[in-house]
Amino acid sequence: MYIEIIGVITILMALRAVITKNRAEKLLYINVIGFCVSAIIALYIKTTFGFVLAAAFFISSTIGSNAIAYSLKDLEDEISYDKDMEERDEEN
Numbered sequence: 001m002y003i004e005i006i007g008v009i010t011i012l013m014a015l016r017a018v019i020t021k022n023r024a025e026k027l028l029y030i031n032v033i034g035f036c037v038s039a040i041i042a043l044y045i046k047t048t049f050g051f052v053l054a055a056a057f058f059i060s061s062t063i064g065s066n067a068i069a070y071s072l073k074d075l076e077d078e079i080s081y082d083k084d085m086e087e088r089d090e091e092n
Contacts (some may be wrong), residue, residue, distance in 0.1 A: 003043050010036040027068045034061035 010033055017029035038061055042054035 003040055006036050006039050006043070010040070024072050027072065031061070031065045031068050034064060037061075 013029045013032045013036070017026050017033070020026050020029070035058070038054050038058040041050060041057055044050070045053065
């Protein structure tokens with residue numbers, strides 16, 4: 001039951017990551033997918049090796065999420081191509 005629920009969450013986040021145009025939101029959805037995969041591994045493989053594999057995947061997902069958070073901090077001051085084009089259109 002839990003695996004199916006997490007699987008549905010993973011699919012929804014994957015769809016949202018594909019649909020969204022905002023880079024910051026896309027990174028966060030990909031982060032959720034990483035955590036969902038580690039949970040599915042832990043729930044599906046009910047052995048010691050499954051636990052070690054899920055823990056390793058979870059640790060690497062956490063490191064990835066920290067990198068995402070660090071990069072999102074840098075994105076706040078970034079001027080994107082779309083904003084520049086909108087400003088030029090407004091001036092003309």
